[in-house]
Amino acid sequence: MKKIYNPDKKDWSEILKRPTQTVENIEATVNEIFNDVQRRGDKSIFKYTAFFDGVNLEDLLVTSEEINRASNLVPQELKIAIQTAKGNIETFHSAQKTERVSVTTTKGVQCWQEKRPIQKVGLYIPGGTAPLFSTVLMLAVPANIAGCNEIVLCSPPNKEGKIANEILYTAQLCGVTKVFKVGGIQAIAAMTFGTETIPQVYKIFGPGNQYVTVAKQLATKYGVAIDMPAGPSELLVVADDTAKASYVASDLLSQAEHGADSQVILVSTSKQLIDDVSSEIEQQIKSLPRLDLAQKAIENSKLIYVENHAIALDMINEYAPEHFIVCTENEDFYVDNIANAGSVFIGNYTPESAGDYASGTNHTLPTNGFSKSYSGVNLDSFTKSITFQKISKEGILNIGNTIELMAEAEGLQAHKNAVTLRLKDLQ
Missing domain, CATH: 1.20.5.1300 (Single alpha-helices involved in coiled-coils or other helix-helix interfaces)
Incomplete structure (x- = not known):
């Protein structure tokens, strides 16, 4: 990781630049696939699945028999872990329910607001370098709590034309109504327009690579809502001498292993900590099975020294991280004053991994600086507010x-x- 000391504020934008392609580099491909799916439906889905995923499918819908077989292959110990996480996620998201808001604005004028579920939602679950069954929990659980009638899940198949057993088990556990073997741009296009097999939805949720992110943004042009632009994962840690270097390094690597286009940043008021974290990363990365991906992400990442916490906070709010870990003596300063972050993790014993899996908060979060204007997925993401009045x-x-x-x-x-x-x- 590159070490940077006391950068000038005018250079922050360049230093904090994400390692992503510009929309212009991707948009032409996304438009081409969208147009093809809109015209040719399932035929187009089969074509792009063969091209991108290297498998010729006979059917797109995952049958209940396939789901049952896959579920039986998931180890019991993992099933219990998934169920535990599901319970925590249900507890946190159920607590977000709100009652009807009703008020008399003028004598004889009653106004109220009620929430209604979005009837048809589409969940995109990445399945490329890592089958993210945890994302099924994060999306299907609040969708069910909200009362969505139709919950459609799309995930790319492997070379054998199958979706990961863990994804199918979790989908069944969480009440997903239909699962389809389709990923990438073509999955987003299918849920946008509908095909002979895949239903059109009203809102699309879920993270993905840069192509999926642009595809979701294009879907909004056709009247389909999205949760947020959620692209490659990112993490920023702020730490001082009270932080443990091995913990900080492990957190940075936990996000770096997501993919080559992920980015992790440490902002610190301690030069010694920066050196210690750098050494820990060099040691810990050697044992990672996803070493190549993590190494590429680390090459895009930074260790930044600043003189005080006020400067650090300004820089962090400018970056607007997806995940933000606070490991400082005066943690309240950051907790009270952070303005732009997707989700915040506080203290030496709160790894970002907890939010990814089982603490109860949602891990579908705004990336690429969008936490300046977007919230992460929550119960309200699956509802809309309707106002009523009677005079x-x-x-x-x-x-x-x-x-x-x-x-x-x-x-x-x-x-x-x-x-x-x-x-x-x-x-």
């Missing part, structure tokens, strides 16, 4: 003239007339 005779008499004056000032006579007619009948 009595007394109520329309109380606010009628206000409406008339405003409508007339805007030159909208029919709006005014809709009120005037009622007021005449009541007078």
Whole structure:
């Protein structure tokens, strides 16, 4: 990892640049596949699955028999772990339920807001270099709590034309209604337009590579909502002399192993800690099965020394990390003042891995600086708020003239007339 000391603020943007391709480099490919899927449906899905995943499928839908067989192959110990994580995720997301908000704004005018589930949702589960069955938990559990009627899951098949046993087991456990063997851009396009086999959905959730991220953004042009632009994983750790170097290094590597385009950053007020973390990374990385991927991510990553915590906080808010770990003596300073982060992990004994799997919070989070404006997935992500109002005779008499004056000032006579007619009948 490159070490940087006291960088000038004007250089922060370049130093903190993500190792991702620009949208322009990807958009042409995404558009081409979208257009093909829209025109040719399943035929297009089969073609791109053969091209990108190297397998010729006969069917896209995973049958209940396939799911049962796969579930039986998952070790009991892992099943218990998945069930434990599911329970924690359910507890945290169930607590996010809110009651109806109702208020009388003027005598005779009652307004209220209620939440309704999004009826059809699509879950994208990466399955390339790592089959992320944990993401099934993070998406299907709140979808079920919200009451979504149709929960469609798409995940890329392996060379044998199968989806990982753990993904299928978790999908069945969490109430997914249909599972399809399709990944990448073509999966997002299929859920956007619908095909002969794959249903169209109203909102698409889930992380993916840069191509999937751009595909999700393109889906919004066709009236399909998305959770957020969630691309390659990233982590920023802020630490001082109270942090344990081996822990910090392990956290940095835990995100680096996601993929070559991941990025991890340490911001520290301690030069000694930076040196110690660098040494720990060199040692710990050697034993990782995904060494090559982690090494490439580490090459894109930085160890940054700054003189004080105020500078560190400014830099972190500028970067707007997906995952943010705080390992400092004065942790409250960061907890109270962080403005831009997807999820925050506090203290030496709170690894980012906990949020990835089992603490209960959601791991589907905004990347690439989008935490400046997006939240991570939560229960509200699977609902929409509908407002209601009921006005009595007394109520329309109380606010009628206000409406008339405003409508007339805007030159909208029919709006005014809709009120005037009622007021005449009541007078």
